[in-house]
Amino acid sequence: MESNKIGIDYKAKAGRPDIYKNTVSRNNNVNIHTHVHTGIENNECDICGKTFTLMKKLKCHADKHAGVKKHECDICGKAFARKCNLQIHTNTHIGVKKFICDVCGKAFFRKVSLKSHMDVHVGIKNHVCDICGKAFTKKTDLNSHMDMHVGFKNHKCYVCGKAFSRKGNLKDHMDVHVGIKKHVCDICGKAFTKKSDLKCHVDMHGGIKNHKCEVCGKSFTQKSHLRFHSYIHADLKNYACDICGKAFTQKSSLNVHSDIHADIKNHTCDICGKAYTQKSSLKAHSIEHACFNHKCDVCGNAFSQKGSVKSHMDIHAAIKNHICDICGRAFTKKSHLNSHMDMHVGLKNHKCDVCGKSFTERSSLRLHYNRHAGIKNHKCDVCGKAFFQKGNLKSHMDIHAGIRLECDVCGKVFTHNGSFKLHMDIHAGPRNH
Template sequence: RKGPEVHSVTPVMLAQGAIFTYTGLQSLPVPGEISNGASSKSGAKGHEGVPCGRCFRQRGNLAVHMRIHTGEKPFSCPDCGRLFAYPSMLVRHRRIHSGDRPYVCGPCGLQFSQRAHLVQHQLLHTGDKPYSCPDCGRCFRQTGALAIHRHRHGGEKPYVCTECGRHFTHPSLLAIHQRTHTRKKPHICSDCGRGFAYPSLLTNHQRVHSGERPYPCAHCSARFAQQNNLLQHQLIHTGEKPYECPDCGRCFRQSGSLAIHRRTHTGEKPYSCPECGHQFTLSCVLNSHRRIHSVERPFPCSQCGKTFKQKSHYVWRWHV
């Protein structure tokens, strides 16, 4: 039986006959006495993590839990030096470098580096959308998609990039964006000098120079330099569109296509003309616009040789 509630570092009398106090990174036992002969099998948890009040039966579990509060990350990746709080997180991370994808989908054969990603993918086959919006009742396959959607009800973008001031609806979107400011790229391609954050990314890139395509499609004769490209290609054969817009429900085969589509909802125009400041949703539209400011006329008429700035219907119907 546990004694009265306590706070901070006040000692706690426990049924096991020991008192435990929180001292920085450890919880140390101090001999105590059982007042009424309580059994050691009472089930009380004998280690208390004071910052949040959670209790643990074993000191080791408390030590692991305390990393949440201290920020300690004792496990280092030997490939890139990134630090992790738990060995399981390091194991998952190292699959980025090795390319290991041990979790295989039975119905379609797609492979994943994390079990959670496989579980999310399998919802495509079952059709389940287990996460429901309490505001409008709309359902989603992923908790992240639901979280992004819920911000749309309030129009909130509470997550701000400290480097450039851009606002985001969800912390995961901010985290992805911040990599553009912070990521180091120490692995350099000897052919072109381009830098990469991880050795595996450099290996994938070097196939551009070598022409190697080690990933064949089982359904057709296509071959690919990267496994991700093969996985994207296989969606053509399976008909799957795993990337769902949290705003309108439209689905896409590629995450990049979804990102471009979402600009129709957000109004985001990230590409700005340096000459006049006009902003555009797509980089290709910006490139087309910039010819207005230049003398470039890259589209010649095949009949008379007259050149044009835009590849438009006007070019092809000039002689009609």
């Protein structure tokens, strides 16, 4: 008699019971294996109702419900319910990625991961959000997306504590702490930690301003800029200076303001080397180099127009044709007389943007700004001491000249001409102007 498919002689069955036993066992394995091809799933889980073709797989599945993890990793100690999962996990330690994408060459540890990855290339998005309708190629991406709707933020930064709904967002956030800037602008070379920041930056180069203010109509390239702009309309000033108490709508404005108190001058002129605390001050100074081409031969002051130089020369010639009708004070320029008249009527139209102090003359406001910026343009040639105003330097020079002014009334002695005049005004009493 011919032998069966697994090569066992039935004549030997009676004399060799062990061989017969193996034959039956193998036949049973063949019968069990055929269920895989037929797709018959007779083995059902009592807990979740899931069915399996093999009882062995059902037992492994039951271990998941029971929390039984028999297969432990020798390297890190992590345990798994199924041996195949342990094998896949072991590949991560040794870096073996057997499943490679034929399109882009990306490799994966698991076959199911490769299969899911292929949906990206063909554009298949089978996983759709029930709330907003957004579709995803991977179920894991959909699950992460759902966390956003329900407000779950399970991925927390261990540095600053900020939480995210997606692991990928946390990974991008960590680049901020370590200073990694992967996204580089092709136009100017500026780098960013976030792709979204690069996109907004590129819009700036293209002049694209999609974010419009509903109050005034002003447009911005970035949504954050629009948000800060809206604070102006709402008069929200959340950033206050610890030194003087002045409040600002933006933190960057507070940082610039703080440089004034610290006397930090990071903005230097490339032409003359003069430094400023604020970028706006440097910009205004640069205009002087570019536009003020008409120079005074006496003092060196520059002007944008030739007529301004001609008018300025009256100062050196001491020509004062413009006289105040109230106090009799004379001025070289009519504009100076007009500003002087504001003093008599109490008008102060020139207001400081930093502290709110008002002045009758624009020149006084300009000198006042120098105080905020820490700019002392008037320097003593003898001792090197610097002053905000030219009049203060002039009074200081009286000390070096040894000038001693004595009051005829009380005999008090002064070294400063300005202090002496103020003292004499006290004796003379209030003026009636």
